[in-house]
Amino acid sequence: MTQQPILTARGLVKRYGRVTALDSADFDLYPGEILAVIGDNGAGKSSLIKAISGAVVPDEGEIRLEGKPIAFKSPMEAREAGIETVYQNLALSPALSIADNMFLGREIRKPGFVGQWLRMLDRPAMEKRAREKLTELGLMTIQNISQAVETLSGGQRQGVAVARAAAFGSKVVIMDEPTAALGVKESRRVLELILDVKKRGLPIVLISHNMPHVFEVADRIHIHRLGRRLAVIDPKQYTMSDAVAFMTGAKAPPEALAA
Amino acid sequence: MSVETTKVSGPQEFEKTLDASDRNVASFDTHSRTALESIQHRLHKSPAMVPLIILLLSVILFAIVVGGRFFSPFTLTLILQQVAITGMVGIAQTLVVLTAGIDLSVGAIMVLSSVVMGQFAMHYGVPAPVAVAVGLLVGAICGLINGFLIARVKLPPFIVTLGTWSIYAAINFIYSGNETIRSQDLEATAPLLQFFGGSFKVGGAVFTYGVLLMLIMAAIAWYVLNHTAWGRHVYAVGDDPEAAELSGVRVDRMLLAVYTLTGLICAIAGWALIGRIGSVSPQAGQFENINSITAVVIGGTSLFGGRGSILGTIFGALIVGVFALGLRLWGTDPQWTQLSVGALIIVAVGIDQWIRKISG
Numbered sequence: 288m289t290q291q292p293i294l295t296a297r298g299l300v301k302r303y304g305r306v307t308a309l310d311s312a313d314f315d316l317y318p319g320e321i322l323a324v325i326g327d328n329g330a331g332k333s334s335l336i337k338a339i340s341g342a343v344v345p346d347e348g349e350i351r352l353e354g355k356p357i358a359f360k361s362p363m364e365a366r367e368a369g370i371e372t373v374y375q376n377l378a379l380s381p382a383l384s385i386a387d388n389m390f391l392g393r394e395i396r397k398p399g400f401v402g403q404w405l406r407m408l409d410r411p412a413m414e415k416r417a418r419e420k421l422t423e424l425g426l427m428t429i430q431n432i433s434q435a436v437e438t439l440s441g442g443q444r445q446g447v448a449v450a451r452a453a454a455f456g457s458k459v460v461i462m463d464e465p466t467a468a469l470g471v472k473e474s475r476r477v478l479e480l481i482l483d484v485k486k487r488g489l490p491i492v493l494i495s496h497n498m499p500h501v502f503e504v505a506d507r508i509h510i511h512r513l514g515r516r517l518a519v520i521d522p523k524q525y526t527m528s529d530a531v532a533f534m535t536g537a538k539a540p541p542e543a544l545a546a
Numbered sequence: 547m548s549v550e551t552t553k554v555s556g557p558q559e560f561e562k563t564l565d566a567s568d569r570n571v572a573s574f575d576t577h578s579r580t581a582l583e584s585i586q587h588r589l590h591k592s593p594a595m596v597p598l599i600i601l602l603l604s605v606i607l608f609a610i611v612v613g614g615r616f617f618s619p620f621t622l623t624l625i626l627q628q629v630a631i632t633g634m635v636g637i638a639q640t641l642v643v644l645t646a647g648i649d650l651s652v653g654a655i656m657v658l659s660s661v662v663m664g665q666f667a668m669h670y671g672v673p674a675p676v677a678v679a680v681g682l683l684v685g686a687i688c689g690l691i692n693g694f695l696i697a698r699v700k701l702p703p704f705i706v707t708l709g710t711w712s713i714y715a716a717i718n719f720i721y722s723g724n725e726t727i728r729s730q731d732l733e734a735t736a737p738l739l740q741f742f743g744g745s746f747k748v749g750g751a752v753f754t755y756g757v758l759l760m761l762i763m764a765a766i767a768w769y770v771l772n773h774t775a776w777g778r779h780v781y782a783v784g785d786d787p788e789a790a791e792l793s794g795v796r797v798d799r800m801l802l803a804v805y806t807l808t809g810l811i812c813a814i815a816g817w818a819l820i821g822r823i824g825s826v827s828p829q830a831g832q833f834e835n836i837n838s839i840t841a842v843v844i845g846g847t848s849l850f851g852g853r854g855s856i857l858g859t860i861f862g863a864l865i866v867g868v869f870a871l872g873l874r875l876w877g878t879d880p881q882w883t884q885l886s887v888g889a890l891i892i893v894a895v896g897i898d899q900w901i902r903k904i905s906g
């Protein structure tokens with residue numbers, strides 16, 4: 288890797304009472320790659336991701352985005368910096384429309400008096416951009432972009448959440464277990480969606496328990512164990528059983544890879 | 547539809563057969579629906595539809611059984627006058643219920659505000675506009691206290707407003723000394739307080755300014771809920787607060803704002819209440835909390851939050867008004883009104899549950 292990483296973390300520590308969720312964890316994400324983060328339950332994966340996405344503030348350590356140190360106090364700040372997260376529960380409002388959901392928290396207002404003083408939303412503009420984004424990701428043929436999200440299937444909802452992240456994420460997209468709640472067919476479609484987002488040049492952090500999915504799309508695999516990065520492996524050089532063995536501690540990773 | 551078939555390197559053996567199968571699952575297709583399903587979808591899109599249909603049916607029903615006495619411009623506008631206060635408080639209640647909350651203190655805030663307006667104008671000798679402003683401020687502060695306890699101290703809205711209902715009602719009686727300010731005294735000193743009792747005629751129809759105020763407030767609330775970001779956030783907070791927070795909606799701040807605004811709207815209703823009854827009475831509007839919740843529920847707004855409309859609430863209030871006056875003119879025991887309103891509430895919640903079970 289001669290490239291500079293776009294997002295790095297060094298020595299992150301997060302304690303919850305007497306439990307240490309992150310024990311001086313490191314993290315590197317390079318431009319244009321899909322980095323999978325795997326680890327056993329309780330290994331500190333989600334704490335690591337929350338620290339990067341602004342949902343928790345680490346007790347110690349440093350995070351840098353494009354070389355500049357950052358300290359997010361809320362997911363909002365991370366979003367403003369260009370880091371979008373697709374949460375496992377998707378963070379969509381079921382009763383609101385697809386367009387309303389995509390723009391929730393960053394609505395577009397009409398220009399001029401009605402927007403400035405009457406705070407009127409620019410629905411046509413929001414719907415147009417939402418439609419464009421969904422088309423770009425091959426999620427089109429929406430008859431009705433104003434239909435409520437709760438009328439969509441699980442995979443469709445995931446599509447909306449991914450489209451929202453891709454629409455606004457200018458630097459990094461984080462996806463937390465995007466296929467966990469989906470059937471096999473819908474999972475396939477979401478994996479293609481992830482590759483589509485990558486093709487558009489956005490680096491992706493993929494958290495998943497599903498080894499076949501991880502090995503299928505990831506360029507590198509970050510193995511998290513006991514609150515820290517154990518190793519980063521190339522999925523072409525190792526098998527799934529190797530990865531699981533490293534992850535569970537059944538086998539030690541080769542010295543060269545240990546971080 | 548063209549799905550981009552990205553070449554995925556080596557899918558798993560067990561997944562290979564899927565390549566040949568339909569890959570359009572994440573596209574937004576619609577399957578053909580049965581008649582019942584399309585009704586369900588239509589109702590899902592416009593939640594005010596059910597109460598509107600019930601309202602029209604009940605007007606037709608009473609027009610048939612009671613006749614011309616009921617179906618006259620005078621009677622129909624009388625219903626509007628009778629539901630104006632409930633409608634206004636209902637608008638406030640709708641905002642709260644959309645956030646998945648409830649406000650039992652609305653009636654008490656309304657009466658307390660009207661009493662403050664009366665006391666300031668009559669006993670402290672301040673100009674009427676100042677007395678009104680103080681009353682509105684008191685209402686907003688009552689709402690702010692509710693909002694603070696719910697949003698910041700994180701207590702359940704039902705418990706908080708059950709408590710403040712008693713507190714505000716008690717303050718109202720202690721402060722007023724349980725004394726009614728007579729209509730004639732108000733007329734002499736501070737006629738502004740009775741402003742919303744004034745009326746004008748259009749043919750046989752009689753409209754009070756209170757009715758106009760309710761309609762204007764409903765129009766503003768409708769606009770805010772449907773066409774501003776703030777309004778969409780009200781729905782989002784009630785729908786799924788966690789999702790709203792992660793999407794960048796400040797849930798605490800929204801709740802604080804909604805309860806404060808509710809207090810202010812109740813205070814405005816308190817001003818209109820003086821116009822409606824003519825005097826300032828600490829005994830008035832005791833049951834406006836229950837009436838407003840009834841209007842909200844019959845109006846199709848879900849008590850679980852995130853779903854409903856202002857229009858529905860106005861229709862809900864009108865349905866109750868139509869039943870109350872219609873049954874009275876028909877000459878039945880007033881208990882039949884209570885009975886039919888009770889049945890309507892249960893039917894409304896049943897329909898809400900059914901609409902919620904919607905799926906693609």
